[in-house]
Amino acid sequence: MTASFPVFDLAQFESADQTAKAREGRRIDEICRAAGFLAVSGHGVPETTIRSAWEAARAFFDSSVSNKAGAKAPYDGYPYGYLGPELEALAKSKGEDTPPDLKESFNGGPLKVPPGMEDPDALAFCYARTIWPEKPDGFMDAWTAYYRAMEDLAARIMRVFAVALELPEDYFEPFIDAPISALRALNYPEQSVSPKPGQLRAGAHTDYGSLTILLPQEGSRGLEILAPDGHWISVPPVPGAFVINIGDLMARWTNDRWVSTLHRVVNPSAEEGGMMRRQSFAFFHQPNWPARIECLQSCLGAGEQPKYEPVLSGPYLMSKFKATTVPKAS
Numbered sequence: 159m160t161a162s163f164p165v166f167d168l169a170q171f172e173s174a175d176q177t178a179k180a181r182e183g184r185r186i187d188e189i190c191r192a193a194g195f196l197a198v199s200g201h202g203v204p205e206t207t208i209r210s211a212w213e214a215a216r217a218f219f220d221s222s223v224s225n226k227a228g229a230k231a232p233y234d235g236y237p238y239g240y241l242g243p244e245l246e247a248l249a250k251s252k253g254e255d256t257p258p259d260l261k262e263s264f265n266g267g268p269l270k271v272p273p274g275m276e277d278p279d280a281l282a283f284c285y286a287r288t289i290w291p292e293k294p295d296g297f298m299d300a301w302t303a304y305y306r307a308m309e310d311l312a313a314r315i316m317r318v319f320a321v322a323l324e325l326p327e328d329y330f331e332p333f334i335d336a337p338i339s340a341l342r343a344l345n346y347p348e349q350s351v352s353p354k355p356g357q358l359r360a361g362a363h364t365d366y367g368s369l370t371i372l373l374p375q376e377g378s379r380g381l382e383i384l385a386p387d388g389h390w391i392s393v394p395p396v397p398g399a400f401v402i403n404i405g406d407l408m409a410r411w412t413n414d415r416w417v418s419t420l421h422r423v424v425n426p427s428a429e430e431g432g433m434m435r436r437q438s439f440a441f442f443h444q445p446n447w448p449a450r451i452e453c454l455q456s457c458l459g460a461g462e463q464p465k466y467e468p469v470l471s472g473p474y475l476m477s478k479f480k481a482t483t484v485p486k487a488s
């Protein structure tokens with residue numbers, strides 16, 4: 159699997175001529191039709207931006223219970239801040255009733271509200287305030303620098319996607335100029351007791367948005383994707399690269415020409431470190447709140463019909479998100 163995991167050099171693409179770009183676009187199209195997962199190198203995100211955010215997240219997860227509680231989401235279903243262990247089951251978004259995921263996370267939303275935004279659901283949900291922790295010092299700065307770098311990288315990858323779909327390179331721009339993306343730092347703690355039957359670190363799910371930029375801990379294992387033949391295969395962290403996957407909105411846009419691949423994070427086997435801890439970052443790129451996502455004409459073959467009703471990016475995200483919250487035991 160490691161040898162065949164596709165790696166795409168973004169810097170090389172961006173400096174290529176039109177012919178070479180179209181050729182690379184066809185390669186991306188093939189990858190997105192088959193697996194929906196690839197690694198992106200040549201991304202230009204400074205190593206210091208990555209390291210500072212990584213260390214800030216680690217220090218936060220290692221901080222006191224009261225520090226973490228201070229950044230807690232104020233009520234069930236609030237999208238940002240600290241989400242403690244066993245409060246989310248991602249498989250529920252696919253209608254699977256599993257025990258909660260073995261993870262904790264910190265989540266942050268868009269860095270600004272676009273002028274004129276008045277939709278009450280948007281303001282209450284995706285533009286809700288990120289609840290910053292008091293410690294470690296510099297957390298917010300490290301976080302926002304990484305968020306900004308991801309927002310920029312996602313927009314560049316959307317240009318590659320446009321070329322891959324034989325659209326003008328800036329086709330997606332009007333849909334993503336006020337994105338409502340979220341950044342999530344994940345900590346899968348060291349496991350001191352055996353998981354319940356069916357309990358994973360992250361249950362099988364697809365991501366909801368346009369694309370996700372993952373940064374799994376170097377050398378770590380556990381992330382798996384469902385191959386077209388029905389087997390789970392592991393996705394190796396690629397040093398110096400981000401792992402990108404397609405989300406549901408890209409599948410809807412392309413009428414399932416591209417797959418929003420089912421993926422999960424499994425408990426490590428004994429050979430892979432047994433009960434070892436794992437950390438990751440996931441940036442969920444999500445088009446503008448009111449962006450209408452409907453089948454691209456270029457993805458409709460002669461006589462074909464769109465498989466999905468058009469959806470609005472924000473309300474769609476909100477409905478998916480709410481389905482995965484595990485109500486607190488009373």
Ligand SMILES: O=C(O)CCC(=O)C(=O)O
Binds near residue numbers: 342344374421438
């Ligand atoms: O931690 C990972 O590597 C993946 C997490 C993931 O798929 C998600 O949070 O959507």
Ligand SMILES: [Fe+2]
Binds near residue numbers: 363364365370421
């Ligand atoms: Fe995911």
